[in-house]
Amino acid sequence: MYKTCFLINAGEDPFRFKGHDAEVAIRAAFPEIKGYVQARALPGQESPAFSGSAELWFDDSSIAIAACVIGIGGLLAEGLEVQSCLSGMERVVVRTAEYITADRVKGVYPFRKKPGLTLEAFQHHWWHTHGPIAALTEEALSYVQIHTRADSQETVSPVYDGITEISWPDIETAGRAIGSRQMREDQGNDAPNFVDMESISLFMVKEEVIIEP
16 A cells, blocks of 8 residues: 655644544545544654654555645644655564554654665665664564655655654653664664755654554
């Protein structure tokens, strides 16, 4: 399936609807939708760049790209807007059995590619070189890369070239992993080879699964 991600500007609860009402609203906007998850930024973060994210899954890549153009304005709380939309492929580096049933939190890392790298070279390094390193993220339930599609670049003009999503059982576990040597050194030393380090934004979220993808 193809995935479209909306990153929503900082503010309060970014979504107008929850539960069944959110499902009705998203199906009305996108009848072809196959999955929908709303994620709200966890409280207590120091000046997070985003208040949340919306993730939509489709069978058709052209519909996924068109979703960025159509937008999700009708689902957002008053005064909030989408800062960036990315449409592409979800590549799962690791996902444990516990991920399915865990009451988890997720770190969302949008970023841009290193200046001078082609999109192809950026994605190849991210998947083939960084992916095996990232698979060792301590205590992670899931590590996912979202790769923008080359054919969406002109239509969507995304602010970011990719998004990393890492799930943990709770915020304390996430904190240990983020501060671990494995993330700081192993992943941190490789990241400058393909990432514009100044472009990285991290925010922690709690997911609400509206339509299981």
